[in-house]
Amino acid sequence: MVIDILITIFSLVVILFLESTTLVLLNFSIVIILALSLMYKMDWRRWLITVSIFAVLLDIVTHQSLGVTLLAISISSISLHLLFSLIPKAHDLLSLLPYFASILIFYIFITLFPNLFSQGTLGYLNFNIFLTIVLKSLISTVFVYIFNTLFTKFRGSKNSLI
Amino acid sequence: MEINNGEQNNNEWLSILISTLLSVFLLILNSVGVLDGLKNISSYILDPIYSLASTVANSTDEYFETLININSFRDEYNDMKIMIAQYEVDILGTIALKQELEDLRTQIDLANPQMIYLEAKVLDRVELDSLVINVGAQQGVKKGNIVTLGNSLVGIISDVNEFTSKVRLPISKSSFLKVYIVREESTSNILSKAVVTGSADGIRIENIGMNSSVENGDIVIANDSKVGDTLILGTVVALSDDLSATTKSAYVSPSIDYYDLINVFVRIDGN
Numbered sequence: 001m002v003i004d005i006l007i008t009i010f011s012l013v014v015i016l017f018l019e020s021t022t023l024v025l026l027n028f029s030i031v032i033i034l035a036l037s038l039m040y041k042m043d044w045r046r047w048l049i050t051v052s053i054f055a056v057l058l059d060i061v062t063h064q065s066l067g068v069t070l071l072a073i074s075i076s077s078i079s080l081h082l083l084f085s086l087i088p089k090a091h092d093l094l095s096l097l098p099y100f101a102s103i104l105i106f107y108i109f110i111t112l113f114p115n116l117f118s119q120g121t122l123g124y125l126n127f128n129i130f131l132t133i134v135l136k137s138l139i140s141t142v143f144v145y146i147f148n149t150l151f152t153k154f155r156g157s158k159n160s161l162i
Numbered sequence: 163m164e165i166n167n168g169e170q171n172n173n174e175w176l177s178i179l180i181s182t183l184l185s186v187f188l189l190i191l192n193s194v195g196v197l198d199g200l201k202n203i204s205s206y207i208l209d210p211i212y213s214l215a216s217t218v219a220n221s222t223d224e225y226f227e228t229l230i231n232i233n234s235f236r237d238e239y240n241d242m243k244i245m246i247a248q249y250e251v252d253i254l255g256t257i258a259l260k261q262e263l264e265d266l267r268t269q270i271d272l273a274n275p276q277m278i279y280l281e282a283k284v285l286d287r288v289e290l291d292s293l294v295i296n297v298g299a300q301q302g303v304k305k306g307n308i309v310t311l312g313n314s315l316v317g318i319i320s321d322v323n324e325f326t327s328k329v330r331l332p333i334s335k336s337s338f339l340k341v342y343i344v345r346e347e348s349t350s351n352i353l354s355k356a357v358v359t360g361s362a363d364g365i366r367i368e369n370i371g372m373n374s375s376v377e378n379g380d381i382v383i384a385n386d387s388k389v390g391d392t393l394i395l396g397t398v399v400a401l402s403d404d405l406s407a408t409t410k411s412a413y414v415s416p417s418i419d420y421y422d423l424i425n426v427f428v429r430i431d432g433n
Contacts, residue, residue, distance in 0.1 A: 013211060020215030025223055044177040052184055060204045061212040066197050067188030074182040081174060117189055 012054055019058060026136075031058065032106045033140050035073050036080055036099055037147045040089070065117040072113070076106035099144045104137040258424060265425040268312035277391070279310070279427040285326060287421060291334030291360060293317065297428055298325040308389055308429045314417045315384050315393035316426050327428070331420050332395060334360040340386040341367065341395060343376050353380060358395060358414060367398065370410035376401065382414050391429075 015034070022028045035051050042050075055070035083098030108125070111133065115123040191197050228235065262281075269279060280303065282295040297303050299322050309316040309329045318337070321328035330337055337360040343353045354374035356367050370376050382395040394417050401412040 016208065017211055017215045020212045021219045021222075024216045024219035039174065044173040048177045048180055052181060055185075056188065057204065057208060060201050061208045065189055066192040066201065067185040070181055070188065071185035074178055074185055077178045077181070081178060117193070 008050065012050075012057065015054065016057060016061070020061060023062070027132075028136055028139070029106070029110070030143075031055070031069070032073065032076060032103055033143045033147065036076065036102060037144050037151070039077060039080070041151060064114045068114045068117055069110070072106050072109040075109055076102040079105050096141050096145055100137055100141040103140045103144075104133065107133040107136055261424050265311060265427075269310075269427050277429050280430050282309075282327075282426050282428050284423045284426060291331050291337075292320070293329040293331065293420065293423065293426070295327050295329060295426060295428070296325065298323045298327050300324055301428075302430050303327050303428055304430070306388065308391070308393070309426050310393060310429060311418055311423065311426050313394055315389060315395050316418065316420065316423065318388060319428065329426070332358060332360060332365050332414070332416070333420065335362075336360070339384050339389065339395070341382050342385050343367075343370065343374075343380045343382055343398060345377075345380050355385075356382075358382065358384075363413065365396065365414040365416065366411065367414050368409065368411045370401075370412065372407070372409055374410070376410065376412075378412070 015030070019029065019031050022030055031054060035047075038047055051073055052070055055073055056066055058064075058069050059066045080098050080102035083101055084095075087094055087098055089095050108130075111125050111129065112123045115121055188197070266281070280297055280301055282297040284293050285296050286294040293309075293316070295309070303319060303322050305319055305322050307319040307327075309319060315332065317329040317331040317334075319327050320330040320336075332339065337358070339358045340355070341358050342355045344351065345353060353376045354371040356370045358365055358367050360366070367382060376398060378398055378401050380398045382398060384391075384393045384395050396414040396416040398412045399415045402410055404410075
């Protein structure tokens with residue numbers, strides 16, 4: 001139990017470091033990739049606690065209103081869940097579409113809404129920013145695919161060992 | 163199996179619902195400022211991580227930016243090299259002008275006002291005993307004209323071309339001048355007469371009267387019919403103290419460095 005907590009704290013610190021780095025460097029979020037990828041792979045309680053804590057910590061360090069990132073992840077998760085009720089998860093490439101759409105929604109939300117909660121006005125979104133968001137979403141989707149593939153292979157090899 | 167899937171689906175919805183409600187709850191609490199304490203404590207621990215991450219990110223960004231812009235940096239570097247070269251040329255030009263100005267001032271202050279002087283630039287040095295200057299017969303220079311800088315003797319024109327001339331320096335072996343030696347404090351009192359010849363070791367001064375009170379540091383002034391004026395040659399150095407000799411000898415330390423000259427003046431009305 002103690003080891004689990006320590007590993008969780010260490011993982012949080014490492015992911016926070018990576019997230020901060022990618023945010024500053026490319027305005028690119030790895031949290032949404034991990035959150036959506038692990039949604040159907042982790043115990044829902046653990047997923048909820050980890051994502052909530054991490055989202056709150058991220059809001060603190062990035063000086064945003066507490067809960068903004070969690071709300072963005074939640075909305076993104078809702079869209080993913082809804083889209084997966086239309087598109088089968090089993091289909092390899094087609095199943096990436098819900099991920100892409102959900103990540104796109106996450107980025108649009110993160111671009112528009114933090115300002116609304118802190119200053120009362122929506123953030124700025126033009127065509128160029130939207131294109132950047134689409135590109136980031138595409139890259140994130142590729143990462144989700146890689147993560148899912150690796151996870152499946154890892155789990156498969158683990159099961160075969162057992 | 164279907165029950166399990168349904169249960170899992172419900173759990174996922176539940177987790178999403180809880181996270182949504184939690185985020186809304188947090189936003190409300192944040193807006194009323196209840197969470198400020200928590201934010202402060204957490205930021206105290208987390209800000210160093212964020213700062214470190216930002217530093218790493220910015221360094222990486224700078225590195226990649228440099229890498230991406232390496233072509234423009236190279237062009238900029240080449241442009242800067244050209245600019246620096248231009249500035250250096252300008253600076254050298256300014257230094258040359260400044261030197262010329264100083265030489266002209268010296269010439270105006272110290273030269274004989276009854277003589278006509280022609281400004282010339284040193285083009286080259288022939289071995290160690292001659293200079294080539296950029297004025298010649300076209301400008302009225304004649305063989306035997308005296309070359310000066312201020313009240314110092316530089317040499318005598320030994321060869322004249324149409325646009326250039328050769329100046330024989332006092333250090334030349336073929337140079338022979340009558341001089342007298344005075345002390346700085348009383349220049350009207352001649353300490354001794356002597357002759358100056360060029361040698362491989364330097365400008366040699368000979369025939370200094372044995373009983374004269376000439377000392378190292380005394381001023382050597384050219385007083386020769388070839389010069390036709392009193393021009394400073396330099397100062398006495400390395401005075402011999404051979405008691406058996408009938409005369410003293412020494413060397414002359416030139417008042418000007420012949421090898422650093424840029425501008426000189428040819429006295430074209432000297433002889």
